[in-house]
Amino acid sequence: MAPATSLLTDHYELTMVEAALAAGTAQRKSVFEVFARRLPEGRRYGLLAGTGRLLEGLADFRFGPEELEFLAERKVVNEQTLNWLADFRFSGTITGYAEGEIYFPGSPLLQVESTFAEACLLETYLLSILNFDTAVASAASRMIAVADGRPCIEMGSRRTHESAAVAAARAAIIAGFTTTSNLEAGRAYGLPTAGTAAHSFTLLHDSEREAFEAQVATLGKGTTLLVDTYDVEQGVRTAVEVAGPELGGVRLDSGDLVDQARWVRELLDSLGNTKTRIVVTSDLDEHAIAALRSAPVDVYGVGTKLVTGSGAPTAGMVYKLVSREGNDGEWKDVAKAATGKASVGGRKSAYRRINERGRATAEVIGIDEAPELGERDRSLIVPLVVDGVVQPGFTGAEGVKAAIARREASIQELPGAAKQMLRGEPVIPTIYVDEN
């Protein structure tokens, strides 16, 4: 059995359940929604990721003996609540945007419908996953846009929490990265992994030549040799001498990459290595990748900036109660009025308005009633969990594949401005339609 995910949550989710159980309000049917009030500053769109992961962990969101013992010992909640938690398994319904979908401010990314107690409990867990994975996917998507067809490798594991690294690799692949360096991501999600050698491998050996010979002897001539440990020009020459014309690639990890890529390309060509690829990997982000557009670079390896969301390390999503039953059994829309954080009550529907050229023109959000869709418009909300049962197709390797396909189609629909690095407003407006 996988470790329980139920304590990956905030203390107050449980005290709220306790108080609601005592007050007789815990069983009120409720709808919570996940959305982002805004995109990170200057970003034109967001890319949703994490949905598959949160569905994978939902079955393990249970309170077993170890979790209950901790809660009892610490007096986090009382006896009545402990009994309720012991029986807890999520029995409600979750709908939302499919993983890999593009989103905008206000998009109802997840809708959790259940009793207040059940839906309340999931808040922190759902937000943790969506906020991190989406931050990485959204940053990754900008990098992919400016890489303009050149492959990108995710290699940021060492720059973020060891488990977050696995999620980051998964999110990057969903956004369009071709491979990851993270082995656990490869194992858990069937993702392609790649890697060759670091500077330490060169330093281990008595000369750069011996190191290259050792690497080529084991990994083959098609491997990529890291040529900047000592002197780049000498490194390139030695690499070609050792591996010959079949040398797969050389990697540049320091210095002025634009300038270096140019003369290294010329040098490789002059040595007859016209097919040897140039891989660059030094502190890249979307701006550095854009600056390298004109340089003869074949592959980008991206680390730090990718796994930290390139300036936006969290997606800023929130989880808000938007509607709930009263004692009379009537549904009541609810919203808070807090300054700068007001929410919009009522259960949302959402579609993307698509014009005759197949381009998205607006994110249309209906409140309480679903607005009528035009012929080309695309409904955005799909069932993810129905009466406690996770729907097929969203989890594991299959889920990642589906998310990649969804992302490809959704990016295709976006106006061209989405691919530009210019900071600006969301590339399409969010329009609220209130049928009431």
Added chain:
Amino acid sequence: MAPATSLLTDHYELTMVEAALAAGTAQRKSVFEVFARRLPEGRRYGLLAGTGRLLEGLADFRFGPEELEFLAERKVVNEQTLNWLADFRFSGTITGYAEGEIYFPGSPLLQVESTFAEACLLETYLLSILNFDTAVASAASRMIAVADGRPCIEMGSRRTHESAAVAAARAAIIAGFTTTSNLEAGRAYGLPTAGTAAHSFTLLHDSEREAFEAQVATLGKGTTLLVDTYDVEQGVRTAVEVAGPELGGVRLDSGDLVDQARWVRELLDSLGNTKTRIVVTSDLDEHAIAALRSAPVDVYGVGTKLVTGSGAPTAGMVYKLVSREGNDGEWKDVAKAATGKASVGGRKSAYRRINERGRATAEVIGIDEAPELGERDRSLIVPLVVDGVVQPGFTGAEGVKAAIARREASIQELPGAAKQMLRGEPVIPTIYVDEN
């Protein structure tokens, strides 16, 4: 048995082992060091965290049947390497700064001495943990400095990866936060947890008054009531009516907190609630906390900015081979020359120079030979793992307690400028002493 941590690594660590095994260089004794080339821009010092966590996971850094099957199936490495991995357990020695210690550019935070193959394998895993945990602890430490004795609660779980959230809570407590909202952090490390209610709890009920009554009935009059769901003034008045003079606290989560804290304090006092505390929780970081210094705030709740390192989400530590044996059995210092990323070869020692007033004046790093310590100087490197055996005192709840004590003492030593929010150079210089 805990899940293996061995695949939380980069593909290239394994291909390097494979190539070194084939070349006969895998068994060369090697020393790798972890250090940060620089602090995040403008920061005056860093606070090391994560050491306990990496030691906890070291025993599970093994390759069991599942891991080996994945590596074989994907042909990540060959048969010889799989056999070597099957037998792998780290048998070397790790020394380094104690968790909770202050550090500066170049401080040798971890030194891993073993065969190249053993030490190489750990790179990604060690860096992931130290880079994340230290980023959070360093940001947290600045917040604690400006909070100036007022308690800070960690509540950022929902803004970072669900497992990273646990590590972030632990790092925040090491840095001086008093409590966390994260229950798993409470369970795993014996940390104090806290929490009361969110806006959804108020919205669930038919009126703010009913919600407050439900909360007070269960959590007692000493609880903290969230008063900004509708109207803050009315919220405060209702809270006092419901809980009376014993009301523990009111929480403000939106709007102009400086202004609000002032008039809410006056209002509470005028109602006789002079002991009711004011808790503020809206997007706080060290700058917002500094701005609230003059306001009558009792407790800060910090989320997003804490768990994302307040602008520096990763500590930028690297893992470099600094010395290794040759075929002749002689140790050889090694360093790469890559532009802007040059490293300093040779095994380091480190001490903090302390003046007659007990204040730190320099981070002194010796190369190959330990420089002589002055009377008050403090040696910084301690044994963490000896011949594969994790030394006692660094892991679990005990490790966190020791790290808190270490941090308190080390912060105490820093020049006063460390506590200022002004951006600047590291508060003491790093001095290299080369005995050769």
